[in-house]
Amino acid sequence: METSLLLQNLKCSGCKNAILKRISKLDGIKNIQLDVPSSKLSFEYTSHNALEGLRSNLADMGYPISGESNTIVEKTKSYIQCAVGRLSKE
Secondary structure, X not given: OEEEEEEOOOOOHHHHHHHHHHHOOOOOEEEEEEEOOXXXXXXXXXXXXXXXXXXXXXXXXXXOEOOOOOOHXXXXXXXXXXXXXXXXXX
């Protein structure tokens, strides 16, 4: 199944690198595309569990789905992930 989600706190290529590195390792998620200007994440998933795992991983990183809680804690996590993503460009 294919879907797209809008992410919160997505700022730059550092964020993109961190997100792609982490979610590309998830089982059941493939053909991932992330557009920074629109904050749109598009992908294919094989099951509801794979989709929920993706949502959970994104929230843990500080990039909750649009409409979900976005406290200062999530925003802080996203800045940390952004810095990590900038440092670990491959």
